[in-house]
Amino acid sequence: MEYLEEFINYLKLKNFSQKTITGYRNKINSFSNWQNIKESDVLKEDIESYKDHLEKKNYTCHSVSSYLYGIREYFKYLEKKQYVFLNPFNQYLIPKCYKSLPKDILSINEMNRLLSFIDLSRKTGIRNRALVELLYSTAIRNDECVNLKVTDIELSSGYVRIAEGKGRKERLVPLGNKAIYYLKLYLKNRTVTNPDELQLFLNKYNKGLGGQMINNIVSGYGEALKKQVTTHTLRRSAITHMLLNGASPLFVQRIAGHENITSLRPYIRVSIPEIKEMHNKKHPREKCV
Secondary structure, three states: OOOHHHHHHHHHHOOOOHHHHHHHHHHHHHHHHHOOOOHHHOOHHHHHHHHHHHHHOOOOHHHHHHHHHHHHHHHHHHHHOOOOOOOHHHOOOOOOOOOOOOOOOOOHHHHHHHHHOOOOOOHHHHHHHHHHHHHHHHOOOHHHHHOOEHHHEEOOOOEEEEOOOHHHOOEEEEOOHHHHHHHHHHHHHOOOOOOOOOEOOEOOOOOEOOHHHHHHHHHHHHHHHOOOOOHHHHHHHHHHHHHHOOOOHHHHHHHHOOOOHHHHHHHHOOOHHHHHHHHHHHOHHHHOO
């Protein structure tokens, strides 16, 4: 693809994360390797054929859509720079994938049980409790947790600053009282041999915890529940629990760092009994009887 490197530099200037940039590069290269064709020659029919090609390789609906969205962004850039006369995506609608509510969401009772499994008699247990409480309280992503520094935690005001989320946009996320309590306890016991090590969560060698290690910690407590639990499970559970407890979707969207409220659609599909219960609690006429 003739303009790929220029597009990559454009993404860097827009402060996209390296992970996002790599994703765009891989998707565009995949399309280019499938059919060696100049950008200006790509037609709607080529996009349809590429979609069929991915489906024949047993890509899921979401994976196919992700590839097509990545290529579409590239052609939007080409069109804006007038490198192509016709953007094939102007005539092609990417198929929607309708999500069902993820099955790995924990109930509130299961979440409380998971927290109770953490042994607070050990320093690593105090760290792990602070870690899990933070993940559940804020619904932050794994990579956002990895990038947290001590200076990002504002315990006095009850906020955590997420500085490297999607698109590298900063946002402030409230901390719950339980998370604040255990973070204070952890920071009181946090020993550092290297004063330049500012990463919030450290291993026994006083080095920052990586994303895989954080997932391993969480999944270890999930085994006691006899469930597969990851950091993303905690994120989805937190989002679901807030919505079921009556939180505004706009409020949850801001906390979770979703760019579009439609990302919450799978979580809003609560059951009929839950809808009825919420109606009884929230509708003004229900309080008049």
